[in-house]
Amino acid sequence: MVNGKDKLIVAIDTNEFDKAKELIDTLENEVDIFKVGLEQYVATRGKTVDYLKEKGKKIFLDLKFHDIPNTMQSAVRAAVRDNVWLMTIHVSDMEGMRQCALAAKEEAEKLNIEKPIIVGVTVLTSLSNKDLQDIGCNMTTEELAIKRAKLAKEAGIDGIVCSAQEVDKIVEACGKDFVTVCPGVRPAGADKGDQKRVVTPADAINKGAHYLVVGRPITKAENPAQLAKNIVNEIANA
Known part of the structure; x- marks a missing residue:
């Protein structure tokens, strides 16, 4: 059985530190990995x-670095020094x-720490x-995603x-060990928000996803901890 946690x-989708702190505390027993995105990181200055880190949680730093190579690699080194677990760059x-x-x-070896996952x-x-x-791209979203x-x-x-x-197509093209992180995951019946390509947690796991990112369905729920627990159980039973 898969460990859903x-x-x-x-995803911490607030730009206020106090609300982020409250959410982390609320979900402490149900969630081990939290995503800090651009809005949250800039608004709270990290x-x-x-x-x-104080709470011993894994950090997904989702700043989507996209710049010239020298700037990108310098930003990656800084994120490694911050001891994040996973980070994003643009393909x-x-x-x-x-x-x-x-x-x-190189930075992880120098610091003698585990290298973060880069996606x-x-x-x-x-x-x-x-x-x-x-924007002038003649590929479908699927075709472009697989190519990238x-x-x-x-x-x-x-x-x-x-x-x-x-x-599933990306797993087929790149192998099962190639890490796949899937946002836009919504439990059955949840509001899609601004996401246009969504699936349920169980479907995502069955298609081969390694990690699922869920934001508003949990953070805006009347009982965030219970909903997170339900999703963890759905993943485990997928």
Whole structure:
């Protein structure tokens, strides 16, 4: 049986530190991994990361680095020094991704700590096929995600972020050991919000996803801890 707590990542989707702290405390017994995104990180100047470390939680630093190779690898080194568990970069040029992979390995070895997992963002789950057409891309979201996943693997990073709708195709193309992180996961009956490509937790796990990111369905629930527990159980029984 799969350990659901090892698979569930809860996104902290508030820009206020006090609310983030309250949420972490509320979910402390049900959730081991929390995602700190761009809004939360900038608004609190990283205080939430420090609090999660105090609580002994795993940190998914979701800042989606996307810049010239030198800047990206420098940012990756800084994140390694912050002892995060997982971080995101955008799937971009091969050299930039290679430098990020090498920087993470070197910095972790220098500090004698475990290297964080680096995953590349393929196609944001808020994007549709029409959105891609509007910016001049003639691929579907699935086609582009698979292509970028192959590039990420070739460049040597650990895995990718993708919609669970195409995760089975990416597992088939890149192998079961290539890490897949799937946002846009919604329990049955939950509001989709601004996500256009969503699946349930059980479906995502059955398609081969390693980690599931769930935000508002948990954080906006009347009883966040109970809903998180329900999702952990759904994953375990998938």
